[in-house]
Amino acid sequence: MIPYDGASEMFQDSSKPLVLAPMAGFTDPPFRALCHEGGADVVVAEMVSAKAICHRNEKTLAMLRSFPGERPVVWQLFGCDAGExxxxxxxxxxxxxxxGIDINMGCPMPKITGPGAGAALLRDVDAVSRMLQRVARAVRLPVSIKMRTGWDSKSIVAPEIAQAAAAAGCAQVHVHGRTSKQLYEGYADLEVIARVKAACPIPVIGNGDVTTPEAALRMFRETGCDGVGIARGALGNPWIFSRIKSFFLTGQLDPEPSWWEKVAGAARHFKRALDFYGDDPSCYRGLKGHLVKYFTGHPGASQLRHRIGSVQSNQEMERLIAEAGAAHPLAA
Ligand SMILES: Cc1cc2nc3c(=O)[nH]c(=O)nc-3n(C[C@H](O)[C@H](O)[C@H](O)COP(=O)(O)O)c2cc1C
Structure with missing residues (x-):
């Protein structure tokens, strides 16, 4: 069965990357490596403060570590001072x-927008233009931006900002099809992403609500974008990239990963984290948010998620994952 005619044409051209979009608190090196293995062409690390890097803040510098084999990887900066x-x-x-270096122009959180960074940058196209020129001149690496469509529905500036980015020497723009004021409400506006693509001479990555292969196809088709960014859809689901590619190549949907494949995925994720963080005794803490996602949507999952929430040690987390296969009602 070929449910979507022409899906297979999409990946005849391998220059259409699937990008792991950055997520603060989630897109750490182990997860980025898993997404690469799961078919992501490029991974973007969570945003880090330009000011903190300039002050050589130890915690921030530690966030610049990467996992062997996770390339290509793009580092995202937030800030509002061009020099920093x-x-x-x-x-x-x-x-x-x-x-690559990406500049965050999409974060809607008041602690970021208050001082003028993140999505607040969208309020001044000229300042963005000057800032991007300065960054693009400072490095040989490609510079990109990741933005919302605008500050609010009355100021949809993404097409203008994309043009300014291209003129400033940026290599790519990544657009989440919501305004900053929208946070995560409603749906991504594919029409605005299409307008960005039409206005902009550099590659455009379309982002927002791509949680299935069909949604990825829709993003490509309706916006004409050059690549697709996936954030929440990859949580507990690092296979999404290869499922999308398989769909585009064959026109057929691979079956969803089974409960047991998810248990194995969660175990691999935890092992990756222990390898990377050197058996840090509190490794399980950072993994809780990820592991609950592997088990969403299955019978028995809510009980398991509850148990993950109360785990107090790495050993307990390891035991819980090992028991999870047996926890599935069908395994009884
Ligand atoms: C928990 C979380 C953290 C995020 N952190 C960042 C970030 O650090 N930088 C950024 O540009 N976007 C960040 N985003 C936005 C995502 O990259 C993406 O644009 C948004 O979630 C829409 O895409 P999706 O529907 O595929 O999730 C974050 C989103 C979530 C849910």
């Missing part, structure tokens, strides 16, 4: 582990 953004980008370039 340029210096932080230069520092990241000097570490020799980055394949």
């Amino acid at each position: 953004l340029a210096d932080a980008a230069t520092y990241i370039e000097s570490l020799g582990q980055a394949d």
Whole structure:
């Protein structure tokens, strides 16, 4: 059965990347490596503060570590001072582990927008233009931006900002099809992403609500974008990238991963984290948010999620994952 005519044409051209979009608190090196293995062409690390890098803040510098084999990886900076953004980008370039620098223009959180960073940058196209020129001149790495469609529904500026980014020397723009004021309400506006693509001479990555292969196809078809960014759809589901590619190549939907495949995926994720964080005794804490996602939507999952929430040690987490196969009603 070929449910969507022409789906297979989509990946004849391998220059249409599937991108793991950044998620603060989630897109750490182990998860990025799993997404690469799951078929992501490019992974973007969670945003880090340009100011904190300039001050060589230890915690922030630790966030610049990567997992062997996770390339290509893009580092995302947030900030509103052009000099700091340029210096932080230069520092990241000097570490020799980055394949690109992305500037965050989408974060709607008041602690980021208050000082003028994240989505607040969308309120001044001229300032964005000057800032991006300065960053793009400072590094040899490709510079990109990731933005919302605008600050609110009365100021949809993404097409203008994309043009400014291209003129400033940026290599790519990534658009989440919601305004900052919308947060995560409603649906991503594919029409605005299509307008960005039409206005902009550099590649456009379309982002928002791609949680299935069909949604990825719709994003490509309705916007004409050059690549698709996936964030929440990859949580507990790092296979999504290869499922999309398989759909595009064959026109057929692979079956959803089974409960047991998800248990094995969760175990692999935890092992990756222990390998990366060197058996940090509190490794299980950072994994809780990820592991509950592997078990969403299955019978018996809510009980398991509850148990994950009360885990107090790495050993307990390991035991719980090992028992999870047997916890499925069909395994009884
Ligand atoms: C928990 C969480 C953290 C996020 N952190 C970032 C971030 O650090 N930088 C960024 O540009 N976007 C961030 N985003 C936005 C996502 O990259 C993406 O644009 C948004 O979730 C819409 O895509 P999706 O529908 O595929 O999730 C975050 C989203 C979530 C849910």
